[in-house]
Structures are given as C-alpha cells and as structure tokens.
Amino acid sequence: MSTQHAVVIGGSIAGLSAAQALRSRFDKVTILEQDALPDRPQGRRGTPQAWHNHFLLDRGRQSLDSLFPGFTDHVVAQGGTLLDPAYDAVQCLATGWVPRSQSGMRMLFASRPNFESCIRDLARQDPNIRFVENAPVSGLITSSEPSGVRVTGVNYLDPAERATRDLAADLVVDASGRGSKCAKWMTDLGVDIEERTLDAQVTYSSRWYRWPDQDVSWWKWLTVLPSIDPDATDQQRYLCSIFPIEDNSFIAVMGSWGLPMPSTVDDFEAAYRTTRSPEFGRVLDAAEPLTDVHRTKSTKNVWRRFDKAANLPAGYIAVGDAVCAFNPIYAQGMTCAATSGVILRDLLTRRDFHDHSFPVAFYGEQAKLLDLPWQLALTRDGAYDHATGTDVMSNGLMRKLVSRYTWSGFQFMTEAAFEDDVINDHFDKVFNLHESLGEFLRNPRVLYGLLRYGVRKILGRSSLPKLVAPHLEPDATDVTHLRGGAASAEVAAVAR
Template sequence: MADVTKTRAVVLGGSIAGLFAARVLADAYDEVLIVDRDALIGVDGPRRSCPQGKHINGLLARGQLAMEEMFPGITEEIFADGVPTGDLAGDVRWYFKGKPIKQQDAGLTCVSASRPMLEKHIRRRTNALENVTFVEKHDILGVTTSEDKRRITGVKVQRIGTKSAEKVLSADLVVDATGRGSRTPIWLEELGYGRVEEERKKIGLGYVTQHYRLTEDPYHGDLSINPVASAALPRGAIFTKTDGGRVELTTYGLLGDHPPTDQAGLFEWLKTLSTQDIYNAVKTAEILDEPVAFRFPTTLRRRYEKMDRFPDGLLVVGDAVTCFNPVYAQGMTVSALSALTIRGHLHSGATPDPKLYFADLARDVIDPPWEMTNTVDLSFPGVEGNRTFALKVQQFFLSLTQTAASRDGDVAAAYMKTAGMVAKPESLMQPKILFKIIKAVLFGRKNQAVPRSAASPKVTALPGNNAVTEEKKAA
C-alpha cells in the first residue's frame, strides 16, 4: 500500500523549463515525477518533441547565474565537456543597426552550448536527485480534480505505443511545462474557469540553422559574431563556436523574409548581412549537416495573473506561459527564473497559491523582458501593434543607446547587461551611464571593429576550441 503521507509533485514536460521546475520541487516534495512523450535518460541529441533543439538556443547571463544557483558547479561541468565560453560584451562581436559595438568585458558569462548539450547536463543533474523519477514515453491525457473542481489532484497518462489502460498519477502539485502547445487553457475552460487572456504579436520570423567545421578563423579570439536585424535590414544571424569543435549558425529574417534552405541560396543570403565575416568563413568551411528551417509566426503571452479564479494544485512555467521572440534568447532564462519564483512560494509545507505565484511571475520575471522585446519588435514598421508616445520615446532612447554603444565601451557593457537580463533597462538611465550615452552620441568616434588579432596579440585560439582571451580589449 502506498504511503499516503508522502507528498508528490508532477511536472508535465521534460523540457529545460520542466527540469528547472523539478529541481526546486525536489527540495519541498518527497517525490517528483517528470512526464514526457520522449525518451530522456541517456539521450544526447535533439529530441523529437523539441524541434528547436536543432537550432541555437541562448542562455543569457542571468539564466546562467540561476542555473548555477540551482545546480552548483554545473557551469564548469559544461565547460569541461568542450563547451566554449567568453564574455557576452567582451567576447561577442555584436552589430546593431549595421554598426559594431565596442567590445568590453562586463562580467557576463556565456555558455555557448548547443541545446542538446545543455539539456544533457541539466537532465543528468536532475536525474541524480534521489526523489526525482522520469516517466518517459507517456502521453498526457488530462488532469484529475477534486469533486468541486477547485483543486487539481493528479494527471491521467498512458504509455505510448501500447494498449495499456490510462493511469492516474496522483499529485499534491502539478506543474505544466509542456510549452506553447500547453493544454492548460483548454482544461481550465472545461473545468469552468473561463478562457485565459492571450497577447499575440505577428512577427513572421523564420530562421535556418547549419553547423560547420571551419578552415579559416574569422573570430580572432572572439566567441561569436552576431549581426542583429534592424528596421533597415530585417535580417540577422548568430554565428558562434559551440561544443564538438563545431561552429553553429542560425540566420533569420522577419516579416516573411526568410532565409532559404538550399545551400547556394543560403550562402547568397549570408552575403546580405551587415558583416561579411560569416559568409567569408563558411564559404570554404566543412559543412556538417543540411540547413534546417524553423518558423515562428507570433509571440504569445498567456495572462494567467489576470484570471479571476484558478484551481489550486496547478502552476504553469516556461513557454506554456510566454513565448518570446526567440531572436532575443530570453526563453530559457525566463524558465530558470520561473523555477526560482516557484521556490519562493514553497514554504511552510503548503501548496503554492497559484494567484500569488502568477502575480509574482508576471511582475518580476516576465514583464521586463516582454516590454523590452515589444519595444524592439515594434521598431519594425511591418509589425502590427500600438505605438504609443511612451513606446516611441523608449525606441528613441534605445536607438541612442545603441549608437553610443558603438562608440563607448562602458555604454556597450551596460547595454549588454540589460540584454543579458542581469540589469533592468532603467539602469541605463543612471546619471553616469546617461551622461556617457549623450557624450558618445554627440562627440564619440565611430567604432571601426578592429579585429581582436590586432588589438590583443596574445590570443592563440583556433576555431571551435575553448580558449578565451588572455587580455581584455581596450574600451
């Protein structure tokens, strides 16, 4: 007979969001089950249920700090597995509005791991927790409730590929981490809680990813080359060293202007970017796989915090709450911060109050990056949305900041701290930084993007290795 005094949490989805959630739940519940359609244990490559696993997935600096807080030592374990690293501001060649920004170290650790590599390490550390169990290759059929439907009491599941009957996993808490296709909105309507309000913005994003082994080094000690799309040129790319001695390219276009998947067409597309460094590197590189496409038509935010009623015993995290424009790489970091928000609501042995959780999640975790990306998305004239006077002021200030970042290293470092979610956007309004922005815009000299090989002669890094610079770049 089962010990009914034991507490159990069930996480729906073995995604990174689900793994982070399971980690914090393991500190509060006797047993944590992670249910997923895929095989998870021992899997090193992309998962079938995670199509974005074949593309670049960035973990921002704030996400790295949160991951390290939950799994002490994991960052060094990832680096020891051949993952390159560097500083987000000092070792990445960023281009905004077609101009390179000044490179200056800002203490922002990059984890340049492929999505499968990152998942592998987080999953291994999660699986090492004695009270966590993976329920693999199971479909999630629905939830069970108390008689009055005020509490979620468990999950109905069925093993894939068998004729076995469905079974119920009883739970004190269910956490939905099933991503954009989450069925929580449907379940809530069926249970009489009404429809959750949703915000969508059509951005028409499409991107293509390919991996290479380089014969020439375009990095000169840098970690990545990232020309960012702008209103004048709505095309961009991330071209980064990654694990396995490989280089990973994801190039993208907005508003239906998508990169082609034929090799010749893709190379022609790369010629149109705001830097020729990427095309010049890949045209002679060893091609390791075929170009793979992904489409992301709309951003999505489900406003659970606005619901009048919500059942006890159920929380939602990750893309199941908010799908950001993936170009800004905020998804995994927000998932990590969502887990820490859950941790903050696990106290006194009581099940978290969903209303309080969603209020904190919205205000402290989702609002800042959502507003920041909305400001950038609506700078593209073809993106539909309400361009208020306040938004236009924010866009004007962002444009000034990006111009200043191309001329002043301190501004560039401060700006990248906001992009890495380590600092809030309003930090750029501090008098010291604001003065530097104004001074750089009015009197600063333009950055000519001097290669690191000229600026820092000590660098001996080759493409794909894990070396980082021995000297910081001059501001």
C-alpha cells in the first residue's frame, strides 16, 4: 500500500489539533506555516490575537488532553495555573461582587502563546509530523473525476528555494484562520459557500503586566461585567478582566460592544481608573507594565457554511477559525478548533477519506459542534442596535428585551446557581459548551429551580449573602457552607 500523506495549512491551534488527528490514519503529515515558529512561548505575525487573554473552556481542555495526552500537565509545567473559578476568582455582576466559595471545578490559565507552544511541543514529539515554516500556501491543486472535483495538493512558497512548489496530498486540511482563502478557493471550483455573519463591533484593548510584589489581592482572576445603568459612562460599560498567565504575569483587558477603546498607554491608564470597579485600577496601578497596549477589532462572528454546500471537492476540509470564528468574548474559538480535531480523528476510523462523502460527513458533525456556541454568541450580539450582518435579531421587541435584560438575566442565573447545585451544574455545562442554552432553558428541573429561586428572593429567603457593592473591594470570606443550601434539597424532592 502506498504511503498516505496529509497536508495541513497553518500551524496554530486548529492546524496542530488536525495534524495530530490525521496521524491516526496517515503515515505522514506536513504542516505548512507561513510564519517562523518560535521554540518557546512567543507571539508571531500570523496570530496577532495572541496579545489578548485566551480562556480555555473545559471542553477544549478535554479535547486537547484527548488528542495530546499530558497537555494540561505540560501547560502547568510551563507556568500555567489551574484555578477554582468560584474560590480563586472574583466576578462583579450588575449589582456587586459574587461571594467566594469552593467548587469542584478547575480552569486552566496561561497565555495563548504558551497554550500554542505546549501543543506544538507535543506535536513535535511525533517524527512523522513535519513542520515547514515560512511556507505560505497560495492555492489548491485539483483534478476532475467522474464523481466530481478532487483536491490533490497545494501550491506553496518553498522557503529554501524562494519559489512556488507543488506538494501532493491525499487530504488537505485548511487551518489558516479567519483570513483563510477557503471560500474564494471553493468559489473558483464552482462551490458556493454561504457566509453567516454578525458583527457586534466588539473591541479589545489589552496590556501585559507583572503582578505587584506586595500582596495586593487575594484573588487571582478578576472579571467586572458592564454596568446596566442607562446613565453609565463609556468606561463603566467596559467588560474588564485581569487574567493570570505564566511568569508571575497577567493580561489586563478592557472590552466593549461598539464603544471606542483606548489604543495608547495614556488612554489605557486614564480609562482603567474610571471603570466600574476601583479594584481593577488599584491592581493595575500597583503592577509593572510589560508591553504596549494592543487593540483589536477582529471579532466578527463569521460562519462559512460548508455543511450546507453542494458538490464539495473530495480531499479537502477546513477547520478552526477558517470555518467559524466567534466574537472572542465568549471564549469559544480554541475549544471548537481542538474539538474539530477530535471529530476528524473519530471520523477517520469510520469513513474512507478518499470518498466524496467524507467532507460532507465531517462538516455535518462539525456543524453540530459549532451550532451550540454560535447560538450562544448570537443571543447577545444579535440584539445590539449597532450590530450588523446576516444574523442580526429581526424581531424588534425581542431585540430590545434581550439587549435590556441580558446582564440582569445572567446575574439572576448566577445567583440561582449559587444556591441550587443542579442549576449550577447545567450553567457550567452551557458555559463550557457541553450543553446548549436552549437545552438549559427547556430543562424542566432548571426552570423549576429558577422559578423557585425567584420566589425565595422576593420573600427574602435566599441563602446568597448580600453582594458587596462594585465600588468596594471584594470580600474574601469563604461562604462555601451556604452553597446549594436548603433550596436544592427541596427542589430535588419535588423533581423526584
């Protein structure tokens, strides 16, 4: 039998995950990457988003651990941290700070260059995954056969000879990110790819810092949600975060839907001192800045619907941001990129990749994965007046309601989750892409719990302590003993 060779375009999160998945079926995998790849955690031109905080959801971590056994341990060994998001972190909701309590959950924190570098280290352990750096791909090589078009390789710039070369492949995987030419390449082959879009004009401004020497905070991760006060200033409407990474450092980020955001150090410093929570500015003032301010507006939700296209070529699939890129505020991109690798690996055990039905089956399964975060992202983004794109919410009343009540709804569910373990469990599953928002809201047990919490709240019988006001420092008291209290037991009895 001849040697089977796969080519992956792009050596980032999606490309590395796909390459690892392909090794279950292919003798050789070649990753063609336009950049030089650093041998330690470091940003590079092809991934400008790496300056901003990257939160890895639990499902993404599971996918990466499944593709690259030892991934989590490796990130921790490289300075990443596993934190309890209810105990080590503070979150300021619409009306104040959520009290601190212990949970069984652990989340992995590191910079994006560190995540990528750890995955690359693990992929490099396989001698049959070959990396060709400084090798941008410029096109697909195709052939016609009675059953349709087949992709048989790519054209790329050979870095040694500085000339365009052909590279033959039995399967090409496009993982070249948001800027991928995949839609144009398909159009050139006569294949129409519908593009769904929603741009809520989200902007991120980020700067890296070293933690202050002195003990300025007991928490390790901070999130301040936007104010819901109609008279709030622009800065009070920012979503603010202090996000821990390796090397005793953190990324401070301010993000907004549709507001102008600082791009210079002076504007950044002026802005962080006037956000909703003085706690944010207090820690930034005490910390040592390590970088300039980095601002990005590359945050549009875009889904190229390969799953709906007819006459797809055999021998080619696309993964990661090349297919679906999200507003990053919901932290879904790396999880979808890695989980597409798991889908690919599993499909290769059941289907012949030579077959024209292989891409159809792959995109079908990938669409099931993407639909969940897509709906979650659209629920909020589609309601903004300034949002544009094919998927803006068309019902005016619904748009107003969602726009007005999302953050208070989020606050209500967070409060209910505090005293009801079942709601908490499902809420975590939605956030971590194990369950859809629709499933959550249709679950009778969840609905009953929410209703019950609403009644308890009105009657003043909630076990949740009064939230500390946003202008004060968050309280470090451990209130674990109040979690999931009597309400849960009562609701569980009713549910039975």
